[in-house]
Amino acid sequence: MNNVRKQKRADKSLPFFFKDEFKVSFVIIFISIILLISTFSFDIVPPILNRGIQPATFPKALLILIISLTLIIYYLSIKRPWKIGKKLPKTFFLTLLSFLIFVIISKTLDFFLAISVLSIFVSYNWGERRIFYLLLVSIIFPILVFIFFETILGLRFPPGIITNLYYY
């Protein structure tokens, strides 16, 4: 109970730009404004070919709507602050990191190697230490998935150091 009170007091004392409500609203409005500006670079259809409205008009209207609604939620949050989520644990950031590793490996080395690496990385960081299960998620299961997609769905996966061994 005391901790909750302390947390609430701490939140009240935070400057407005450190609060979640402000940060989230700011990010939404900032991105929306950038997108709104980019809509001005869309090609304009000559009047003779134009049907109804210009291609940029609809996205512009949507972005203005998003900005307006975000301002409303920010205004409302001053009266009623949002519930504060728990601090994110280390495993979350490691999982996020595994996505980045997946993108890098799938782009440079091999799609299936990337899946294997992510699987073993996530499984290990989430607490799995048994070798059999680590092998199951990182090697056996991806191979089964590969065979299934390749043979039943007739899918051709992108070339890579491991996939090429199968294809050539």
Add this chain to the structure above:
Amino acid sequence: MLTPLFSSKLLIVLLFGTLFGLILGVLPGLGPTTGGALILPFTMTLDPLSAIVLLTSIYCAGTYGGAITAVLINTPGTPAAAATCLDGYPLAQKGEAGRALGMATVSSTVGGIFSVIILVFFAPLLAKLAYEFGQPEYFALAIFGLTMLSSIGEGSPIKNLIAGAFGILISTIGKDFMTSIDRFTYGINELSVGIGFIPVVVGLFAISEMLTQSTLLDQVFKRVALKAVKLPTKDDYKKTWKTILRSSGIGSFIGVLPAEGGTVASLIGYSEAKRFSKNPEEFGKGSIEGIAGAEAANNAATGGAMVPTLALGIPGSATTAVILTGLIIHGVRPGPDLFREQPDFLYGIFGAMLIANVLFFIFGFFGAKVFARITLVPNKILWPMIFAVSVCGTYSLSQSIIDVWIMLFFGVLGFFMRRFGFSVVPVIIGLILGELVEGTLRQSLVIFDGNWLMFLTRPIALTFFILSLIALAFPLLRSKKQKKKYD
């Protein structure tokens, strides 16, 4: 109605779909929407009827499956089973898990079958009415569907509207379908065809859930022991038959409303059960009526949600948005013409939903104990496997690695959206309705010669606009009423 299903292939598909749906429903974090999106690429090997039968059986069984976890581990397998936890788990703690699951199974089946009957009668009627619809009416209808997002239950109404508008915005990425002008492509060729539905759905549901699970690794589930599922007693039936029927009606009605789904239906079904109950004080402490009210309503929403999906091409819920995508991928255009040109196909779907409801009753009744064990599969093994299937499934649709990255992007975005109280369901509905909204608006303006006021001269369109205003005002009035109640 069942004739198109008398083929061994379709029956196998139905059986597999029901089993798979139950497994998805039982596993917290997964559910019929994510499962449907994951299995969508696999349906490419099937004919259209088999593909949609598979998706609808997953939908029906997955919605019920959530109740098993809700009763036994106090965690809803699907969001629609959240209200079931309130009484299901307390009753299970009293040593009556079998009775709680028995009631959940019976009321889910009754609700599901009731809603299929509603579907059979109302979908053709709505489709007939849709013949009167022109572009302005469809625009007004789509706007109504989007405004309904404000009251979908999860998140605040305004946050839901922002998420819905964001979903529509995603649908504008790529070449403009009327003028072929690039929008938001920034010179990336792959983006000129737009952003696919599957990468977004799999990202927002499966990948964001994987990130959520990474924050819950210290969570320990306390599973209540289950000996066997028991059929409700005569006394239970006496207590609950009115509640089951009322909730079936409520669920079907809520399901028919565009964008509303089982979650809202079960919450309303539960609160109405409490309002009409002779023993409202028992609610939250293991009331059998509470379980019946919530479960009949969420399963009744399945058939209801299929009504606008098939008759108008407007999804009734997040899962029907996936089914709608399945229809489109397989070259089936939902709407009034479907009822005239392919009645066999439609009756096949209706029949499949009916059989799926009977099948999950059998599987649930005899196999709940086995399905409950699935929750014991550790997340550290389950989620890397789901990731592998998500990645390959997303890649397989257009064989594009960009789709996989889009999926990851939406996964991370979905996680933060949920963290800050934005529901991801409106994004999906917005994405699927986006083209309809913009297309019908622009075509209407061509018809009206750019005069916006002409929308108000069309009675059906005007009705939908008025309904939209009511839909927007409803959450506001509801919160004021609640505030008054608490004051």
